[in-house]
Each structure stands twice: as structure tokens, then as C-alpha cells.
Amino acid sequence: IAGITQAPTSQILAAGRRMTLRCTQDMRHNAMYWYRQDLGLGLRLIHYSNTAGTTGKGEVPDGYSVSRANTDDFPLTLASAVPSQTSVYFCASSDSTGATDTQYFGPGTRLTVL
Amino acid sequence: GQNIDQPTEMTATEGAIVQINCTYQTSGFNGLFWYQQHAGEAPTFLSYNVLDGLEEKGRFSSFLSRSKGYSYLLLKELQMKDSASYLCAVRDGDYKLSFGAGTTVTVRA
Numbered sequence: 028i029a030g031i032t033q034a035p036t037s038q039i040l041a042a043g044r045r046m047t048l049r050c051t052q053d054m055r056h057n058a059m060y061w062y063r064q065d066l067g068l069g070l071r072l073i074h075y076s077n078t079a080g081t082t083g084k085g086e087v088p089d090g091y092s093v094s095r096a097n098t099d100d101f102p103l104t105l106a107s108a109v110p111s112q113t114s115v116y117f118c119a120s121s122d123s124t125g126a127t128d129t130q131y132f133g134p135g136t137r138l139t140v141l
Numbered sequence: 142g143q144n145i146d147q148p149t150e151m152t153a154t155e156g157a158i159v160q161i162n163c164t165y166q167t168s169g170f171n172g173l174f175w176y177q178q179h180a181g182e183a184p185t186f187l188s189y190n191v192l193d194g195l196e197e198k199g200r201f202s203s204f205l206s207r208s209k210g211y212s213y214l215l216l217k218e219l220q221m222k223d224s225a226s227y228l229c230a231v232r233d234g235d236y237k238l239s240f241g242a243g244t245t246v247t248v249r250a
Contacts, residue, residue, distance in 0.1 A: 060238075069145075069228065069242040070184070085237070117183060123236070127172065127191075130238060132183040 029053050031133035033118050039139045040108050048103045048136050050118030058123040059101040060130060061085075061093060063114040070117065076101055077123060108140045143167045143239035147229050152247045153219055161214045161227050161244045169234015175203050175214045176228040178243065184228055188214070216246070224248045 031052045040046050052059065057078045062070040062085075072085030076095040090112060092104045101120075105112055115137050119130040144166040153159040165173070172191040176184035190196055190205035190212060202215040216223055226243040233239060 062240075067242055070230075070240040072237060072239075075237070086239075127189045128232070128236070129174070129186050129189060131186065134183050 031118055031120055031131060033116075033133040033136050035136060036134070037137040037139075039141065040105075042109055042140055043107050046105045046108055046138070048105075048116055048118075048138070050101045050103070050133060051099050052101075052118075052120040052133075053099065054120060054122070054131070055098060056120035056122050056131075057098065058121045058128075059095065060119040060121075061091070061101070061103045062117045062119065063087065063112075064117060064135075065114050073103065073116075108138075110140045112138065113140045114138060143231060143233060145229055145231055145239055145241035147227075147241040147244045149242070150245045150247070152249060154249050155219055155221060157219050159216045159219060159246060161216070161229075161246070163212045163214070163229035163241060165210050165212070165229070165231045165241075167210075167231050167233045167239065170207060171232040171234065171236055173203075173205055173212050174230040174232070174238070175201075175212075176230065178226045178228060180225070187227075219248050221248050221250070 034049045060075045061073040074093040076082045118133040121130045147163045175187040178184040188203040195204045200217045205212045228243045229241040230238045
């Protein structure tokens with residue numbers, strides 16, 4: 028069972044370039060999430076999707092977009108990367124119909140924008 | 142926004158007990174989670190509390206007091222592999238998770 032996979036593992040990107048971070052889960056979870064983690068700030072929610080075909084904005088959505096064409100995939104796109112988007116990005120998923128709706132995290136993508 | 146506070150760092154000796162406190166102020170409450178995160182890795186789920194009281198799971202226990210906006214994670218019989226960051230997260234009235242900045246626990250031999 029793979030759980031959640033993310034690609035790439037790490038990336039160095041020039042400012043102004045477009046970048047898509049990929050996230051795929053095989054647990055058939057209905058809900059998926061994107062977080063960024065910065066030193067001293069903890070995990071912050073960027074965007075989320077409660078079910079395929081719907082998305083919502085989290086705490087820090089500016090500069091990012093997402094789509095949810097199917098249950099398994101939830102890509103995160105940076106249209107024009109800026110240095111402040113240097114961070115570690117985690118994708119997560121949960122079964123929001125379950126008793127606890129626990130979120131499970133992918134391995135992360137370390138992104139550096141120069 | 143949400144306000145979740147936990148200590149930045151704690152150090153303890155192998156075999157000892159450590160208690161990590163978390164206080165929170167959120168708009169609505171639908172559960173509190175503790176995650177463990179080793180350096181360079183993803184957070185992994187440890188415990189969940191939605192009612193007041195203590196939840197025990199092996200060497201780890203988590204306590205919740207909703208009226209006080211307070212939780213703690215208790216780690217017993219500390220092992221070197223317990224050196225990690227511990228994240229407190231609260232699910233608010235909109236069912237969104239807000240995370241504290243994390244507590245880095247260092248276990249010394």
C-alpha cells in the first residue's frame with residue numbers, strides 16, 4: 028500500500044517559472060489538502076478539496092492554485108514562483124466520512140525558489 | 142484565525158517521562174490531534190481527542206480539557222527514537238486543522 032505519494036522530492040526553481048507539485052493517494056479518501064511548512068510557523072493550509080470536483084482556499088492560498096479532477100490526484104500549481112514560496116510542501120488526505128477524519132501526510136516536496 | 146501554543150523545545154533523558162503542553166483558542170472545536178514528525182520526514186498520526194479525558198496508547202497518552210482549551214501529550218519510557226518534533230493540531234468549527242509550531246523533543250542517553 029503506497030498511501031500518498033508526492034513528486035518531485037525536491038526542486039530548485041528560478042523565480043517567475045511555473046511549477047506543478049503532484050500528489051496521488053490510493054486510499055480512496057474523499058478529502059485532500061496542501062500545506063506548507065516553514066521553520067517556526069508550523070504547517071499552514073494552502074488549499075483543500077472535500078471531494079472530487081470541489082476545491083477551497085485555506086489560510087495562505089495566494090500564488091497557488093489546485094484542481095481535483097478525480098479522487099486520487101490533487102496537483103498544486105505555482106503560476107509564477109517567488110522566493111517567499113521556498114518551503115516544504117506536504118499533501119495530505121482523509122476520509123471525512125470516518126469517525127475521526129484523521130489526515131495522513133505524504134513525504135513532502137522541498138522547493139527552493141531562487 | 143486560530144491560536145495554538147506549545148513549547149519550542151524540550152530535553153529529557155532516556156527512560157524518563159516528558160509532558161508536552163498545548164493550549165488553544167479556536168473558533169469552534171471538533172477534535173485535537175497530536176502528530177510526530179522526525180526531521181526531514183512527514184508528520185505521522187499519534188492520537189486524537191474529542192472528549193475530555195485521557196486517551197492511552199502504549200507509551201503515549203494524550204489528555205484534553207475543552208473548557209480550559211488545553212491538551213498534553215505524555216511520552217513515557219523515553220527512547221532515543223522518540224527524538225522528534227511533536228505537533229498539536231486543532232480541528233475548528235469549519236473542520237479545518239490548524240497546527241501549532243511544534244515542540245522539538247531531544248532524548249539524551
